[in-house]
Amino acid sequence: MNQVRIGGACLNQTPIDWENNIRNIKQAIDAAKRNQVKILCLPELCITAYGCQDLFLSNWVPEEAINQLLSLQDYCQDITVAVGLPIQHQHNTYNCTCIISNQEIKGFYAKQSLANDGIHYEKRWFSSWPRNTVDNITIQDKNYPIGDLTFDIEGLLVGIEICEDAWRTDRPACRLYEKGVDLILNPSASHFSFEKKQLRDELVLTSSQNFHCHYLYVNQLGNESGRVIYDGDVLLAHEGRFLIKNRRLTFKPFELHFYDIHSRQEAKIIDDFRTSQEEFAQAGALALFDYMRKTYINGYVLSLSGGADSSSIAVLVAHMVRIGIKELGIDALAKAIHLDSSLLLNSDEDQAAKQITQQILFTAYQGTKNSSTQTLESAQNLAESLGAQFRAWTIDESVLNAHRIAEEAIGRKLSWETDDIALQNIQARTRSPLIWMIANLQNKILLTTSNRSEGDVGYTTMDGDTSGSLAPIAGVDKPFVLQWLKYAEKELGYTGLKYVNQLTPTAELRPQEYTQTDEDDLMPYTLMVAIERLAIAQRQNPVQVFLILNKTSSIPQETLKSYIIKFYRLWSINQWKRERLAPSFHLDDFNVDPKTWCRFPIITSGFKKEIEDLRNL
Numbered sequence: 001m002n003q004v005r006i007g008g009a010c011l012n013q014t015p016i017d018w019e020n021n022i023r024n025i026k027q028a029i030d031a032a033k034r035n036q037v038k039i040l041c042l043p044e045l046c047i048t049a050y051g052c053q054d055l056f057l058s059n060w061v062p063e064e065a066i067n068q069l070l071s072l073q074d075y076c077q078d079i080t081v082a083v084g085l086p087i088q089h090q091h092n093t094y095n096c097t098c099i100i101s102n103q104e105i106k107g108f109y110a111k112q113s114l115a116n117d118g119i120h121y122e123k124r125w126f127s128s129w130p131r132n133t134v135d136n137i138t139i140q141d142k143n144y145p146i147g148d149l150t151f152d153i154e155g156l157l158v159g160i161e162i163c164e165d166a167w168r169t170d171r172p173a174c175r176l177y178e179k180g181v182d183l184i185l186n187p188s189a190s191h192f193s194f195e196k197k198q199l200r201d202e203l204v205l206t207s208s209q210n211f212h213c214h215y216l217y218v219n220q221l222g223n224e225s226g227r228v229i230y231d232g233d234v235l236l237a238h239e240g241r242f243l244i245k246n247r248r249l250t251f252k253p254f255e256l257h258f259y260d261i262h263s264r265q266e267a268k269i270i271d272d273f274r275t276s277q278e279e280f281a282q283a284g285a286l287a288l289f290d291y292m293r294k295t296y297i298n299g300y301v302l303s304l305s306g307g308a309d310s311s312s313i314a315v316l317v318a319h320m321v322r323i324g325i326k327e328l329g330i331d332a333l334a335k336a337i338h339l340d341s342s343l344l345l346n347s348d349e350d351q352a353a354k355q356i357t358q359q360i361l362f363t364a365y366q367g368t369k370n371s372s373t374q375t376l377e378s379a380q381n382l383a384e385s386l387g388a389q390f391r392a393w394t395i396d397e398s399v400l401n402a403h404r405i406a407e408e409a410i411g412r413k414l415s416w417e418t419d420d421i422a423l424q425n426i427q428a429r430t431r432s433p434l435i436w437m438i439a440n441l442q443n444k445i446l447l448t449t450s451n452r453s454e455g456d457v458g459y460t461t462m463d464g465d466t467s468g469s470l471a472p473i474a475g476v477d478k479p480f481v482l483q484w485l486k487y488a489e490k491e492l493g494y495t496g497l498k499y500v501n502q503l504t505p506t507a508e509l510r511p512q513e514y515t516q517t518d519e520d521d522l523m524p525y526t527l528m529v530a531i532e533r534l535a536i537a538q539r540q541n542p543v544q545v546f547l548i549l550n551k552t553s554s555i556p557q558e559t560l561k562s563y564i565i566k567f568y569r570l571w572s573i574n575q576w577k578r579e580r581l582a583p584s585f586h587l588d589d590f591n592v593d594p595k596t597w598c599r600f601p602i603i604t605s606g607f608k609k610e611i612e613d614l615r616n617l
């Protein structure tokens with residue numbers, strides 16, 4: 001068997017950023033050529049980026065993608081490159097991988113199974129290619145084969161599956177195996193979610209074993225277009241054994257890995273993130289890094305309460321800087337996020353991290369007479385330990401002014417007994433214009449601290465603490481945030497979290513004599529997470545949720561019922577809020593964001609019959 005050096009490069013692409021995308025592709029090809037790689041696989045739809053959404057419905061995007069493809073042709077001297085782009089053919093658009101071999105286009109493999117579950121909506125944009133079918137396509141007066149193709153490259157018979165193709169039981173690899181392929185390439189755009197890498201690893205290993213071939217899997221990388229993060233896996237396996245396995249979620253714009261197949265070369269395995277907590281730190285930081293550099297903003301602004309949610313976000317931003325320095329170096333990080341690195345004093349990595357954090361993260365504690373000194377100290381200590389800018393002011397005067405005007409308008413006095421929620425909300429809303437103003441003044445993005453549990457039940461003031469244009473933790477539930485903060489203090493060394501980790505989650509919106517806690521207002525968080533998983537992720541109705549939880553829960557039946565009813569009631573009346581939350585990252589295997597994973601009507605019966613059924617059980 002031929003010894004051939006094959007490689008894969010993950011790429012951090014951006015929708016229709018042709019300059020960036022082609023630069024990354026060319027740099028990956030250059031690196032591959034420098035290392036005598038003979039076959040290079042690049043991720044799915046890497047010319048346009050995967051997440052172009054309805055731009056794929058236009059004519060001009062596929063047309064421009066062809067122009068860009070042709071500009072790459074001459075670049076592929078002495079190398080074969082698999083490069084992804086949309087192709088229009090006979091009034092349909094296909095998700096294709098083009099094989100360019102030594103400056104010649106050999107043909108286009110077209111995806112057969114489209115990803116249409118969870119956060120994927122490929123059927124809106126693409127047609128699936130019928131299996132065992134090949135056609136001809138004319139591009140600038142030249143004919144090329146398109147469809148269910150295999151390719152002879154470097155003495156190897158090479159087949160392709162594009163991402164979702166491989167996640168089905170009846171998959172192209174079954175037929176490629178019958179054809180006796182030596183190598184299957186899988187260009188992918190497989191989104192990040194916690195511990196999903198195990199599925200991918202398993203897929204690649206079993207594919208190489210079941211189809212007796214070398215299986216090369218190459219994923220897209222980074223926060224490509226705002227919400228979805230790609231892991232950037234490069235995986236090569238043979239006969240159920242990894243030959244290449246990289247560390248995912250790099251901050252680099254591309255990363256090449258290669259291996260000489262049919263050689264006795266040692267496998268190239270790099271240690272990767274193991275737990276969801278490790279993954280959250282890296283994926284969250286990378287998502288914020290890409291968001292910042294791709295939107296050209298000056299950084300982030302955060303209303304820092306010293307509580308769990310806002311503190312976790314402050315740490316993520318600081319962590320972004322710390323990892324950025326580790327992976328790219330001080331100068332390259334500063335350049336990537338458009339900072340003038342000459343402003344950084346000669347300093348070691350820790351000091352540089354603080355100086356950069358100081359430039360890009362502005363935090364403010366906005367106290368009221370209901371705030372405690374513990375939260376103020378917690379916020380201040382954390383901000384200082386991270387190097388972030390920190391200011392503290394009070395908003396009581398503005399809140400009182402609002403009270404006075406409202407009392408006059410409705411012709412009566414306000415009181416906590418009669419006006420509890422309105423009096424809470426005005427505090428959260430009074431913080432919003434001030435912190436937005438800082439964001440405007442500094443051209444920074446206001447981060448909103450909504451988490452998924454709040455999103456479930458609308459436990460948040462719209463246009464108050466929901467204010468902001470990016471919600472970094474809205475994809476995770478509150479217990480996860482609380483656990484992660486402990487991990488970040490102990491394992492990542494963010495010792496400034498000591499105070500945060502001692503506090504009980506509270507909105508601090510009622511006068512202190514009312515002692516408010518989130519769990520008293522709602523229900524125990526762990527129970528809420530269990531109900532959420534069954535009701536939303538597993539789509540069970542109230543009775544079904546009760547029957548499952550009642551088997552293991554020690555909560556009295558009537559109390560359990562009342563919590564389940566509360567959850568469904570709050571879930572249904574708060575869809576409008578979820579529709580209005582800032583964009584967030586997809587992190588867990590499901591989310592409650594109506595734009596990606598979870599579509600739900602704004603007006604419903606509110607589960608009237610289903611709740612009645614539970615009451616009568």
Ligand SMILES: Nc1ncnc2c1ncn2[C@@H]1O[C@H](COP(=O)(O)OP(=O)(O)OC[C@H]2O[C@@H]([n+]3cccc(C(=O)O)c3)[C@H](O)[C@@H]2O)[C@@H](O)[C@H]1O
Pocket residue numbers: 421424425428458459460461462464465506507508509518521573576602
């Ligand atoms: N279906 C629908 N479609 C469109 N709009 C709808 C609507 N239903 C109500 N509304 C509107 O929504 C308003 C109610 O929403 P909103 O004003 O946000 O307020 P609301 O949801 O009534 O109350 C906010 C809740 O969040 C809690 N909170 C607030 C702030 C911070 C924290 C914390 O944990 O730190 C907790 C607070 O304790 C309270 O339980 C109504 O006055 C009405 O105008």
Ligand SMILES: Nc1ncnc2c1ncn2[C@@H]1O[C@H](COP(=O)(O)OP(=O)(O)OP(=O)(O)O)[C@@H](O)[C@H]1O
Pocket residue numbers: 302303304305306307308309310311364365366367368371375431449465504505506507508518
């Ligand atoms: N005193 C405050 N100063 C600045 N921002 C505040 C203050 N109180 C609340 N906020 C803002 O409102 C958001 C919502 O409060 P919430 O209580 O849900 O979160 P948290 O305080 O970060 O965490 P926890 O719920 O664990 O206390 C905060 O994350 C913060 O952005």
Ligand SMILES: NC(=O)CC[C@H](N)C(=O)O
Pocket residue numbers: 044114115120162163164165167188189190191
């Ligand atoms: N791009 C795709 O086809 C992605 C689908 C696949 N199920 C994944 O999430 O990895």
